[in-house]
Amino acid sequence: MTAVEFPPAPKRDGLVRRALRDPLAVGCLVVLALLIVASLAAPLLTGYEPDHSVMADTLAPMSGSHPLGGDGVGRDVLSRLLYGGRTSLVGGTLAVLVAFAVGGPLGLISGFYRGWFDAVAGWIVNVIMAVPAIIVMLVVMAAVSQDLNVAMVVLGVIMAPMVFRLIRASVIAVREELYVDAARVSGLGDGRIMRRHVLPVVIAPSLIQATQVFAVAIGIQAGLAFLGLGKASQASWGAMLGDAFTNIYNAPALLVWPGAAMGLTILASSLLGNVVRDALGTAEPRVVRRRKRVERRAAAPVAEAPADRLLTVAGLRVGYPKPGGDKTVVDGVSLTVARGEVLGLVGESGSGKSQTAFSVLGLLPNEAEVTADRMVFDGKDLLGLDLAALNALRGRGIGYIPQEPMSNLDPCFRIGSQLVEPMRKHLGLSRAEARAKALELLARVGIPDPERVFRSYPHQISGGMAQRVLIAGAVSCDPRLLIADEPTTALDVTVQAEVLDLMRSLQQEREMGMILVTHDFGVVADICDRVAVMQKGRIVETAPARQIFAAPEHGYTRMLLDSTLEGGPARGDLRVPDKPLKEVTS
Amino acid sequence: MLVFLFRRIAAGAVLVVVVATATFLLLNLTGTDVARNVLGETASRSAVTAKSHELGLDQPLVERYWHWVEQAAQGNLGSSWFTGDSVNQSLMDTLPVTLSVVLTGLLIAAVLSVALGAAAALRGGWVDRAVQFAAVLGTAVPSFLIALVLVVTLAVQLGWLPATGYVALGTSATDWFRSIILPAVSLAVAATAATAMQVRGAMIDVLRADFVRTLRSRGLSTRSVVFKHALRNAAPPALTVIALQFIGLISGAVVVEKVFGLPGIGTLANSAAVRGDAPVLLGTVVVTVGIVVAVNLLLDIAYGWLNPKVRVS
Numbered sequence: 001m002t003a004v005e006f007p008p009a010p011k012r013d014g015l016v017r018r019a020l021r022d023p024l025a026v027g028c029l030v031v032l033a034l035l036i037v038a039s040l041a042a043p044l045l046t047g048y049e050p051d052h053s054v055m056a057d058t059l060a061p062m063s064g065s066h067p068l069g070g071d072g073v074g075r076d077v078l079s080r081l082l083y084g085g086r087t088s089l090v091g092g093t094l095a096v097l098v099a100f101a102v103g104g105p106l107g108l109i110s111g112f113y114r115g116w117f118d119a120v121a122g123w124i125v126n127v128i129m130a131v132p133a134i135i136v137m138l139v140v141m142a143a144v145s146q147d148l149n150v151a152m153v154v155l156g157v158i159m160a161p162m163v164f165r166l167i168r169a170s171v172i173a174v175r176e177e178l179y180v181d182a183a184r185v186s187g188l189g190d191g192r193i194m195r196r197h198v199l200p201v202v203i204a205p206s207l208i209q210a211t212q213v214f215a216v217a218i219g220i221q222a223g224l225a226f227l228g229l230g231k232a233s234q235a236s237w238g239a240m241l242g243d244a245f246t247n248i249y250n251a252p253a254l255l256v257w258p259g260a261a262m263g264l265t266i267l268a269s270s271l272l273g274n275v276v277r278d279a280l281g282t283a284e285p286r287v288v289r290r291r292k293r294v295e296r297r298a299a300a301p302v303a304e305a306p307a308d309r310l311l312t313v314a315g316l317r318v319g320y321p322k323p324g325g326d327k328t329v330v331d332g333v334s335l336t337v338a339r340g341e342v343l344g345l346v347g348e349s350g351s352g353k354s355q356t357a358f359s360v361l362g363l364l365p366n367e368a369e370v371t372a373d374r375m376v377f378d379g380k381d382l383l384g385l386d387l388a389a390l391n392a393l394r395g396r397g398i399g400y401i402p403q404e405p406m407s408n409l410d411p412c413f414r415i416g417s418q419l420v421e422p423m424r425k426h427l428g429l430s431r432a433e434a435r436a437k438a439l440e441l442l443a444r445v446g447i448p449d450p451e452r453v454f455r456s457y458p459h460q461i462s463g464g465m466a467q468r469v470l471i472a473g474a475v476s477c478d479p480r481l482l483i484a485d486e487p488t489t490a491l492d493v494t495v496q497a498e499v500l501d502l503m504r505s506l507q508q509e510r511e512m513g514m515i516l517v518t519h520d521f522g523v524v525a526d527i528c529d530r531v532a533v534m535q536k537g538r539i540v541e542t543a544p545a546r547q548i549f550a551a552p553e554h555g556y557t558r559m560l561l562d563s564t565l566e567g568g569p570a571r572g573d574l575r576v577p578d579k580p581l582k583e584v585t586s
Numbered sequence: 587m588l589v590f591l592f593r594r595i596a597a598g599a600v601l602v603v604v605v606a607t608a609t610f611l612l613l614n615l616t617g618t619d620v621a622r623n624v625l626g627e628t629a630s631r632s633a634v635t636a637k638s639h640e641l642g643l644d645q646p647l648v649e650r651y652w653h654w655v656e657q658a659a660q661g662n663l664g665s666s667w668f669t670g671d672s673v674n675q676s677l678m679d680t681l682p683v684t685l686s687v688v689l690t691g692l693l694i695a696a697v698l699s700v701a702l703g704a705a706a707a708l709r710g711g712w713v714d715r716a717v718q719f720a721a722v723l724g725t726a727v728p729s730f731l732i733a734l735v736l737v738v739t740l741a742v743q744l745g746w747l748p749a750t751g752y753v754a755l756g757t758s759a760t761d762w763f764r765s766i767i768l769p770a771v772s773l774a775v776a777a778t779a780a781t782a783m784q785v786r787g788a789m790i791d792v793l794r795a796d797f798v799r800t801l802r803s804r805g806l807s808t809r810s811v812v813f814k815h816a817l818r819n820a821a822p823p824a825l826t827v828i829a830l831q832f833i834g835l836i837s838g839a840v841v842v843e844k845v846f847g848l849p850g851i852g853t854l855a856n857s858a859a860v861r862g863d864a865p866v867l868l869g870t871v872v873v874t875v876g877i878v879v880a881v882n883l884l885l886d887i888a889y890g891w892l893n894p895k896v897r898v899s
Contacts, residue, residue, distance in 0.1 A: 127601055135836070135837070138858075139613065143615075219726075223728055229859065229860070241730075245734065245845065262731065269726070270723075361803055387808065391805045391806070398803075400800065408797050411797070412815070457894040459894065
């Protein structure tokens with residue numbers, strides 16, 4: 001493993017400045033600032049005590065003396081709104097402080113030392129999280145105190161698990177970074193490691209978490225007060241909502257003020273958390289819109305191709321949009337495959353060979369930008385095909401064999417159903433016919449017990465078996481072209497040769513054309529008729545396989561050959577033709 | 587799988603016992619004169635003493651706890667200090683109301699979150715941004731505030747649906763649905779928002795998986811790839827979040843029941859909390875935690891069923 005470069009903790013002022021450029025963030029900050037000002041300046045802004053009740057002012061309309069009118073028992077609404085803001089602010093802050101005071105240190109210790117402490121803390125956290133918060137609050141308010149602030153302290157404890165989990169996970173992530181071990185080896189004490197390496201990483205997610213805890217606490221506090229809990233002398237938005245609710249038919253407008261104040265505060269707080277997340281660049285990944293079809297770059301006429309021509313690709317370009325301009329990974333590739341011909345596409349990783357293969361199938365990621373002058377398969381123009389037409393061709397006209405067998409089977413479905421589904425679609429077979437053909441195919445690709453494998457889930461078979469299943473899937477609908485992307489790279493050496501033999505015999509028996517993507521000249525020598533060598537998105541040399549080995553023209557080809565063939569003959573020399581297939585049990 | 591289930595059941599039972607014990611201690615250690623509260627300020631001292639004896643409050647704490655555990659183990663949760671009503675009966679009366687609302691809310695959340703999360707993951711662009719923004723708002727706003735808005739607009743102003751009251755399912759299915767749909771929707775908003783984000787994330791991950799590309803290479807329709815294969819693979823993580831949301835739904839129900847005047851378990855717990863009626867409160871805590879454990883167990887089973895690696899072993 002190479003040393004991991006850890007991004008430096010974001011600068012505080014940078015974060016603030018970035019956040020201030022977002023109007024949404026400014027709006028959130030203004031709302032929260034208003035809340036703080038209203039809470040502090042409540043006695044200056046209104047002359048009324050929040051719990052001073054005057055019978056004559058019951059449901060009083062808005063007026064000079066009562067700017068927002070009077071409530072159901074003749075208290076001044078403005079005064080209650082301002083003092084209620086104070087209760088919310090204090091309550092939310094208390095909950096945040098307690099949640100972090102309890103969850104923070106416990107999370108740090110749990111994540112840093114693990115062991116029995118982690119186990120015990122984890123168990124307690126699970127207990128707390130399994131109990132509905134409001135029920136606990138009801139019990140506490142019944143048993144301990146009617147004070148909403150006491151309730152918020154308890155809520156802080158109830159919400160501490162959220163903080164605990166976050167901090168613990170962050171600490172474990174940092175802990176596993178190599179540099180912490182390095183710091184430890186170089187003699188730094190635990191305390192200094194935590195201060196220097198752990199705290200900076202934990203601060204940003206904690207800020208986001210704090211805004212969430214604050215928002216939730218204000219909501220729960222209001223819920224409790226709405227239920228009628230809390231001291232009567234404690235003005236709160238929840239109690240105002242409760243009072244307004246009893247007058248819902250007489251004065252529904254009373255709901256508006258506390259409802260709006262609470263809604264705005266909660267939204268401002270949680271949106272602020274989101275803005276911080278965005279500014280830190282830790283937001284959820286963006287999804288790129290569904291890809292357009294492959295664009296034709298120039299209106300090149302489809303030239304007459306030889307009759308045995310299966311695939312023609314001309315001027316293929318694949319690029320990915322990057323912040324500093326597009327990154328081109330395939331740069332003007334042209335290639336042809338004749339019927340029954342095996343074309344090896346060879347190059348180092350990153351040379352664009354897999355990207356070339358995928359673009360023929362239209363299987364590149366959504367964000368890829370693909371253009372070509374010409375792309376014709378068996379007389380059919382692939383450029384501008386819609387998805388339905390492409391789907392009719394995939395599997396039926398062109399089969400695909402992937403590199404990594406275990407990750408290319410759907411783990412949730414039985415192997416049989418994964419083989420049967422395309423055959424029923426493309427060949428219009430009945431369930432029983434498709435099943436019979438799938439079993440036949442499984443036997444053909446050398447699987448000893450087709451019935452059992454048919455019923456198995458992917459995790460129940462070996463990698464070599466899985467690759468045979470994938471080969472069976474690729475040829476199941478009798479395609480005329482196979483695209484194999486490093487089909488043996490992920491397999492054991494013993495299995496590699498057998499899988500290659502299988503592909504060769506299937507290819508000959510069905511007279512399929514094939515594009516074999518590989519970096520292994522041994523594989524090329526084994527089975528390819530012609531070879532195209534790719535470097536940095538371009539094809540540097542195309543020649544019959546024999547000629548490539550005998551007289552490579554391009555320097556890059558020679559370099560590749562030297563690096564693979566040195567120290568031994570190509571595996572092709574060792575191959576015994578038409579050797580019967582062995583059963584694989586690895 | 588069986589061993590796994592057995593361990594989960596045992597862990598759930600331990601959880602119920604721990605929570606019940608903690609609640610019992612909390613409610614009985616506060617030193618308030620319960621008998622005095624029950625009888626009121628004007629009751630004579632001898633009447634208070636007699637009441638205290640009747641309620642068993644003159645016994646030592648450990649004995650009272652043990653008595654409660656013995657009874658609870660036999661399925662008897664005692665009776666109210668104030669009304670003398672059987673706690674079991676009160677719970678049987680109120681539980682269907684709460685479960686109607688909460689389970690309907692859960693169903694709405696499950697369906698909507700899958701639709702929204704999948705749409706965001708598939709369509710990207712403005713759909714994705716809109717869903718993400720709505721999810722932030724939906725998670726933050728407390729359910730009872732949504733309930734208040736719904737009551738004022740749809741029930742009081744427009745009169746489309748009843749503002750208060752509960753109709754049993756056995757009485758009239760339509761009226762039952764009309765009485766619980768608004769509370770269920772109010773509760774579902776937050777759960778939908780949180781779960782939709784999880785579905786979105788899981789779908790994005792699955793759609794990037796190798797096997798999805800291979801399925802596409804076989805020419806399967808987008809419908810099959812997305813709704814049969816990808817969704818099935820994205821379901822387990824979504825289920826985990828739904829399980830957590832269920833606890834939040836019960837919490838929300840306590841307050842939302844008051845808005846809609848529903849005689850549910852939250853209303854029972856609330857009035858018991860205001861009076862300081864320990865047996866009733868204790869009963870509601872035990873039953874709620876029991877339900878949470880049961881639902882989590884069901885979701886665990888569903889999780890195992892959805893995941894062949896757990897099921898087939």
